[in-house]
Amino acid sequence: MKKYGLYIPLLFLLGCHPAPETETVSLRQPAHFVKLTADTLNPLTEAGIALGQQLFFDPILSRDSSIACVSCHLPERAFTDGKAIAVGVDGEKGFRNAPTLANLAWVNQGLFWDGRSPNLELQALDPVENPHEMDSDWDTVLSRLRQQPAYVKAFQDAFSIRSPAQIDKHLAARAIAQFERTLISSESKYDSVQRGEAQFSPLEQRGRDIFFDASAELPDAECGHCHTPPLFTDQTYINNGVQVSHDLDAIKDRGRGGVSGIRYENGRFRVPSLRNIALTAPYMHDGSLPTLEAVIDHYDSGGHAGPNVDPKIRPLGLSELDKQALVAFLRTLTDSAFVETEYLVQ
Secondary structure: OEEEOOOOOOOOHHHOOOOOOOOEEEEOOOOOOOOOOOOOOOOOEHHHHHHHHHHHHOHHHOOOOOOOHHHHOEHHHOOEOOOOOOEOHHHOEOOOOOOOOOOHHHOOOOEOOOOOEOOHHHHOOHHHHOOOOOOOOHHHHHHHHHOOHHHHHHHHHHHOOOOHHHOOHHHHHHHHHHHHHOOOOOOOHHHHHHOOOOOOOHHHHHHHHHHOOOOOOOOOOOOOOOOOOOOOOOOOEEEOOOOOOOOHHHOOOOEHHHHHOOHHHOOEEEOOOOOOHHHOOOEOOOOOEOOHHHHHHHHHHOOOOOOOEOOOOOOOOOOHHHHHHHHHHHHOOOOHHHHHOOOOOO
8 A cells, every 4th residue: 555645746648648556545644633544435546646636627627618626726825716705617706715625634524614515525526516616517527528538548547447438427526535635734834843843933932822822921812722733623613703693594694504404503614724824815704804914803803793603702802912923823834845846736
């Protein structure tokens, strides 16, 4: 069994195809992350990961072949797009901010802001047919894939199919999911400090102590209760007071409540990872906060009150120095290797 890390060679370019490769590979998992067990339903293979990468970067999945998965998940922005709200085919505006794809192999409490997909294999099916994203249909996409010898060969290598007719949306989604599981971010300054290889500056250390409520002499910013390391998310769903929610029935975007049907969950959204947060502006599910400073000001103010706003959302009384320190600490979560790896092309 081979170990797989972040680097994946770009296959299929210039019509070049590898020999069939069905050997199972495993992720090179960071020692300080929870150890993942092997996925027996969709085991990682070199051919499967390479196929998923090709599909991720290929606009063939969209109605008019104008956008790809990478269009909303740019590598240099830690697989976000820099826009408040994601934009699909024909400039069709979506409803929410494009989230990062880092460390999704460890996400097990639902994907998308509202958690409507329980795993990556189901999540990968959604954007193709979403009218606000790729606005296509899987029958059209599969017809295109089956007509391209390079893709037929790639699916044969990845899943041992015997004919183009066996290419289906579930195999495509399995390949994309395999690729997405390799997007591991774990080499930030924060990680180096944890390993004893670096030290925080005084300002970063102050921010770290405020973030984790680690000093009796400094205020508690309530950050570390939801953004727990090493993923910097506890994978829960909360209402963080970013939108007015006095009337739960009047909330325009119900978030988790729109999926669960539970009224008290209206306005709750998945707690996002803060890894590479300095690269993923603007922030929140609606992209309403343009900078890290704006995010900290929001939490310092206590946000908008509402019947299900999390009790940790409260006025914090942070000083300007405290706010600067928090920003400095958050910047230590940037993983340059994750966004600068050579294979990450557009």
